[in-house]
Amino acid sequence: xxxxxxxxxxxxxxxxxxxxxxxxxxxxxxxxxxxxxxxxxxxxxxxxxxxxxxxxxxxxxxxxxxxxxxxxxxxxxxxxxxxxxxxxxxxxxxxxxxxxxxxxxxxxxxxx
Amino acid sequence: xxxxxxxxxxxxxxxxxxxxxxxxxxxxxxxxxxxxxxxxxxxxxxxxxxxxxxxxxxxxxxxxxxxxxxxxxxxxxxxxxxxxxxxxxxxxxxxxxxxxxxxxxxxxxxxxxxxx
Numbered sequence: 001x002x003x004x005x006x007x008x009x010x011x012x013x014x015x016x017x018x019x020x021x022x023x024x025x026x027x028x029x030x031x032x033x034x035x036x037x038x039x040x041x042x043x044x045x046x047x048x049x050x051x052x053x054x055x056x057x058x059x060x061x062x063x064x065x066x067x068x069x070x071x072x073x074x075x076x077x078x079x080x081x082x083x084x085x086x087x088x089x090x091x092x093x094x095x096x097x098x099x100x101x102x103x104x105x106x107x108x109x110x111x112x
Numbered sequence: 113x114x115x116x117x118x119x120x121x122x123x124x125x126x127x128x129x130x131x132x133x134x135x136x137x138x139x140x141x142x143x144x145x146x147x148x149x150x151x152x153x154x155x156x157x158x159x160x161x162x163x164x165x166x167x168x169x170x171x172x173x174x175x176x177x178x179x180x181x182x183x184x185x186x187x188x189x190x191x192x193x194x195x196x197x198x199x200x201x202x203x204x205x206x207x208x209x210x211x212x213x214x215x216x217x218x219x220x221x222x223x224x225x226x227x228x
Contacts, residue, residue: 004155031214042116042201042218043156050213058215090155094214100146101214103155 002026006091006104013081013111021076021107023091031094032074033058033101034066036087043090049074081111115139116204118219125226131189133222135202138183142204146216147176147187150199159200160187192226199223 007022025032030051035043035058045058049068063085065077074093078085088108092101117136125131135145143164148156162169162176162185169176175188189196202219206212 033215035218040121040220042118042220043203043216044218045215048213048215092155098214099144099161100158101216103148103157105153105155 004091004093004102004104006089006107008107009105010108011110013078013109015081015083015111017081018077018079019081019109021078021089021091021109023074023076023104024072025074025091025093025102026072027093027095027102028071029093029098029102030071030096031101032068033092033094034064034074034076035090035092036060037090037106038087046076046089078109083111085109086111113138114220115142116202116217116219118200118202118222120222121220122223122225125192125224127194127226127228128191131187131192131196131224131226133187133189133200133202133224135185135187135219136183137185137204139204139206139217140183141206142217144205145176145178145185146203146205147174148201148203148218149196150201150221156201189224192224194226194228197224197226 033048034046047066049055091104094101146161147159150156199221203216
C-alpha cells in the first residue's frame with residue numbers, strides 16, 4: 001500500500017532553473033494538494049485539485065504551476081526557481097467523503 | 113494573518129506524564145480540526161480530529177478537547193512515551209468536505225520531546 005509517493009526526495013536547483021516535483025497516489029482520491037513548509041512555520045497551501053482537469057490556487061501560488069490530467073498524478077512545476085522557493089514540499093490526497101488528508105514523505109528543495 | 117496559532121514552539125515532558133499541546137484559531141468559519149504528527153524527514157501523519165459539534169474526542173492515549181467559545185483546542189497525550197517525540201501540527205478547515213474541499217490551515221507546530 002504505497003499511499004502518496006513524491007519524487008525526488010531531495011533536489012538542489014540553481015536560480016532560474018525549472019523543475020517538476022512529481023506526486024502520485026494509489027488510493028483513488030479525488031482531492032490532491034501541494035503544501036510547502038518553511039523552517040519554523042506551518043504548512044501553507046500552494047495549489048489544490050478536486051479532480052482530473054480541475055485545479056485552483058491556494059494561499060501561496062506565485063511561482064508555481066500545476067496540472068491534473070489523471071486522478072493519480074498531480075505534478076508541481078517550478079518555473080524560474082528563486083531562493084525564496086527553498087522549502088520542503090508536501091503532496092497530499094484525500095477522498096471526497098474522507099475527513100483527513102494523507103501526506104507524502106516530502107521533497108526538500110534548495111535553490112542556490 | 114496567522115489564523116491558526118500554536119504559541120508554544122516546544123514542550124518537554126517526562127515519560128509517563130501527560131503532554132498537553134495547545135492551539136488557538138481566529139477564523140469563526142473553522143469547524144473541523146485535526147492534529148498531525150511529523151517525524152523528521154517524513155510527511156505529516158494524521159493523529160486525531162474533532163468536529164465543532166463535539167467538545168471532546170478520544171482515541172487511545174490521545175484526546176482532543178475543543179472550546180469553541182474560546183476558539184481553543186488542545187491535544188492531551190496520556191501517558192507520554194519517548195516514541196511520541198515529534199512535531200505536532202494543529203490544522204483547521206471550514207468544514208470536513210463541502211466547498212472547502214478539505215483545504216487545511218496549519219499552525220506553526222510544537223516540538224514535543226518525551227524524556228525516558
